[in-house]
Every structure is written in structure tokens, then in C-alpha cells.
Amino acid sequence: DQQVKQNSPSLSVQEGRISILNCDYTNSMFDYFLWYKKYPAEGPTFLISISSIKDKNEDGRFTVFLNKSAKHLSLHIVPSQPGDSAVYFCAASGSGAGSYQLTFGKGTKLSVIP
């Protein structure tokens, strides 16, 4: 059973516009969420995170929104740049013993068109 879902395998956006990547989760024990970015033939790199006590976290062009009641989070990239083209993974973590593990979604491939 997939606990973290990224329902869009791919997304294409024009350079300068907003990119919105979505993620849904089913496990109500998750209380911390992260986004990673991955280029081909490289390991994932951490992008931004959010705790369940917040509903928004911003870092430069990247903002993550969390809607706990809907078990939904989204990553906004504004403005999108060609260098943002990569696969984006949403990940979730629980508390206590569950904090060791990150559960990842299947990823969304973002293509930013110049």
C-alpha cells in the first residue's frame, strides 16, 4: 500500500512560470515532510522540508504548503528555471521509531521549457 503518492509522473512548465508539484499521503502518523530533487545519474539532494505544526515553509523560489486535513502537500517553484528540470521526490517521516525512515513517493519529472 503506497503511503506517499505523487500522482503526476511528469509536468512541463514554461520558463518563468510557476511549477506546482503535488503529493498526498495516507498515514496520519507522518508529521514531517521533505522534498528532494534528483538529476539523472546523481543522488537526491534535499530541497525543503515542513513540519506538521506549520502549513507553509519558504526558501527562496521554493515554497512548500501543507494541508493536514486533506493529507496533501505541494511544492511551488516560482519562477521556474531550466535548471529546475529534474525528478522531484516527496518524502514523509513519522515520529519516534518512525523518524528513522523516510517513505518516498514515486517522483514527478519536471521539465522547464526555455
Place this chain on the structure above:
Amino acid sequence: DVKVTQSSRYLVKRTGEKVFLECVQDMDHENMFWYRQDPGLGLRLIYFSYDVKMKEKGDIPEGYSVSREKKERFSLILESASTNQTSMYLCASRGILRTSGRKQFFGPGTRLTVL
């Protein structure tokens, strides 16, 4: 910056061979992880270790074992490689929760092909 290195970027092995994938981190992190990444499946946790000589099974441990004799090194072992273990293998590390949070740092990955 945290550096996580993996012994090989690309590896080709034959079915039935014993395969060792090595991972080293330089940040004195307590926790280390092995994942595999397959198209359309995302990252799946194979094993993790929260301390030296300690190991815990992840979501897909079958066909794999691990070894952590030193804090900085975490090895993934395929006892008898099979073609369905062809994948990208990613190692990650993380410090203790109190100081490092839950962010994991990843190595560059090893693309393993089993023929």
C-alpha cells in the same frame, strides 16, 4: 558539507555472483541507509543502521544483507545477484535527530547491472 561516497558509479556483475556495495560518510553520522531506485517505483528502503553493528530491515530486504563494522562505513551485500536486482542503489546518512533533524544526505548512487 556532508559527503557521502559510494565505491562505484557503475557496476556490471553476473547472475549468482556475490556483490559488495560500499558507502562511506565523513560527517560522523549515526544513521546510514541503503535504498534502491527503480523507474516508476521511487526510492525503496532496503536496510538501515542506527549505530555501529546495528541493522534494521527496511521495506525490501529480501536478497540483501548489510554490514556496519565502523561508524563511517555501511556495506550492502548481494549474496547471489539476480537480474531483478539490476537497479540504482543509493546510500544515505543522517545525524542524530536532536541536532540534524530528519534530513538524509545521499551519495551519488551505484548503477548495478546484473547479467
